[in-house]
Amino acid sequence: MDYMPEEFDIDFFRDTGFMRKQCISCSSYFWTLDSEKKTCGDPACESYSFIGNSPVYRKYTIDEMREEFIKFFQNDSEFRHKFIPAYPVVPRWRDDVLLVNASIYDFQPQVTSGLVPPPGNPIVMSQPSIRMLDLDLVGKTGRHLTTFEMLCHDAFNYEDKFVYWKNETIRYSFRFLTERLKVDKNLITYKEKPWFGGGNAGNAVEVFVRGLEVATLVFMDLKEDPNGDVEIEGTKYSHMPLRVVDTGYGLERLVWLSAATSTIYDAIYDKTINFLIENSKAKKINDKIMAKISEISAVIDPYSEEKVMNEVKKFMESKKMEYNEDFIKQLKFLREVYSLADHTKTLLLMFSDYVIPSNVKVGYLARTLIRRSFRFIDDIGFKYDLEKLLEFQYGEFKNIIPRFDEKFISDIIKIEREKYNAVNQSSFNIVKKFIKDDDLPLDSIIRLYESYGINEDLISDIYHQITGKTLIIPDNFHELIIKNKEIGRKETKKQLTFPDIKTRPLYYDNTKILEFTANVLYSCDKKIILNQTAFYPEGGGQPYDLGYFIYNGKRINVLNVQKYGDSIVHFLDSDIPEHSRIKGVVDYNRRHQLMIHHSATHLLLGVMRSYFGDHVWQSGVKKDVNESRLDITHYKKITEEDIKNIEDLCFRAIEDGKTIRVTNEKWNTALDKYGFRLFEGGVPVSKTIRVVTIQDIDSEGCGGTHLDNTSEIHFIKIIKTETLQEGIQRVTFAAGPAALRYVQKLYNIIKAEQEYMRVDEDKIADQSKKYIEELISLRKTYDDQSREITKNIINNPEKINNINVYNIENYTNIKLLISALQKFNQESIVINRLQNEVIIYIISGQASSITDSLISLIKNNGIEPDRVTKSHGICIMNVNNIKNTDILLDSIKKVKS
């Protein structure tokens, strides 16, 4: 990217008298009205100067500041911005990220790619965002949060419609700060900075006031393109026809600036902090110390606990304050209080989108926050539980948290508390096992973390409890873990390329079209593309259709159908030349069964949501001919009773004959109408969304083929439920003819079992139980008798040469005999004559070693053992060709011990 001065050579800067300077500390270019200013505004170059000295004319709360910002951009006559309510924090409209990280995420990729128009232009909104990356720093640096609201005023400039660009954006930010917050214009600095991320790039300016970054104004006009003419840090970009103004103001930062407190937490969570302090061991700490920590932390980047605490110590000593154990403990408590305020707000946002804590993906992030919260609550001795704190926080942030589903949250917290306690309890014993001679090597620590999920803090806690020593865990512990893993690379499918030919999908016109004629527009290596087709290509969890084409009177089978862009490609068992006109026939039975399973899937999902609760989302789906499966988010195991109830509810909906309707709707109107539930089955890459609605039950964006009425499903039978991962239940089921076949299969199994057992079908379970119990009791009797027999054998040995010899035949319970003999400290030899071989066991007691001489004696007699194994004072010889064991007995007679 060129850093030409003209990038920001805008009317507003010129007219207002801004000067472009270069920072003496970091060499960045920045714009200021202050002729004395030498640094760029970044705290790394000049540190905070707003704490205790607010540049804002009054103190704002979060709600007040949000209102101030939105109203300014909504109502100012110069440009009226449309207000857009916040999107959920879980971005169901895209699958490349787990959480909304910034306001622009709401419009990626559909709007930013130009495919879908924005919901307004220009727009203003406040988007709650979650960033888990710096989780460890929350509470420590005075500024890090996992949740913040990103205020933005965004404009989308198309080739045929210009809204506004750099000049207006920067002027607006200046006007907001100076007119509304009444910040002295000399305190505002704009620092130039290139910006890139998510496949896009552009110029940007960061806005600083007294050392605090309050906003970033991004001018996105580049997209990643290997043939592009602009290069930034090794990646090539090209100019986009759509230029996006993407601004991000930190709402909490602005509130902090106005309150000028020592930490951001004190500015935004003051009530929650007081609530926590009043009900725990934590206390407030001198403001000057906390302000100092925030200031140092802003300068030391990356953060280092050691460096920061050294500075704090120096500072306190210079002020004649005592830096001691008690202070360190109190600081830890206060940081935990700050973290609790932060974590619980993040959790409320996650819970309002029904995130279920688990061991994977976004659920794992939620669990991390929950477990940290439990730890902090226990540590500071908070009088109430996490649920109570969440309730308190909801009272504080009602305006931005869409809902508080009490039953869901209470269930989740209860389950998570139990799991957390169980993990803590077992962790002690597990860690103990790994400690050898007061030592716990790094390998073991990694294993404890990866296999048992015990975090490094807990490991070092337990280590300290057991050994009294301090365990050193490397700073880059998490990096080591990632490096430790082999990066499992997905084998990328060989990307087939086809010419860009549009195929008209007849299955959308009418699902009952099964025979059609078409022109072959492209043919290559048994793959053809037609002008139109009734064959459904694989997609949306629905497999492709099968069938055949008739060409020249010959029947050519369809093996596979796939969609590439707008082309539908048929894979055949032999070639059809281009420009042919052919007839296609779709396999009706297969298609019909797939349609039944597809519609049944939607019905089942709708029914399960109303049965279990609104937290039920589709997380995966696969339809097939014999059975289909649907994965849902749900935090409990599905019981047999649930299965029965769900089947009954489905049956009722089938009986009622609910209509199934397909409509095509514009992106934004569909979203307004149905919300983000539309994207359960995946996100369509198109201007319009095809919405499949089952009357009163479910609406979903879906590209599949469906029945017209639920009555055509006939009935649904659930075959199996299982926990796929924590928080995700898989339901395997069959519908229509497949369900009938399944029931018939079960009937045959039961019938066979019934005939075998010779009882009525309802007695099969009782009867098998009886048989198993009988078997167990017989085995016991057998074991007892074997013991008795063994005892008899041992008591009646043949004494040869002072050695106990047991010459026995076909003895099966050899284990009992040998182990009993081992207990005596006497030489014994067991000769067990089996069908095809003789096995000789020499149990040589404690001191003696007769085995070697016995082996050589046997060999002298012309007997070659097929195998000799020695272990634990036993020698075992397998001899295959031996008729008479007398030779063995003779050899024993000659042995000298």
Added chain:
RNA sequence: GGGCCGAUAGAUCAGCGGUAGAUCGCCUGCUUUGCAAGCAGGAGGGCUCGGGUUCAAAUCCCGAUCGGUCCA
């Protein structure tokens, strides 16, 4: 989706080729005014399931099932 762990008495786990074990809990008795505790005795096991290796498998190998956990 990939990796790593695990499944043994009611609970927590030990055993890791040779008779199925410990602790807590449970039952009975003794001691005690009673409780807690102590002493003595006792009951309680398809060693998750299915194959394989072995003279011999809870133990080793391969599957399946269920669970834990870390990383995408």
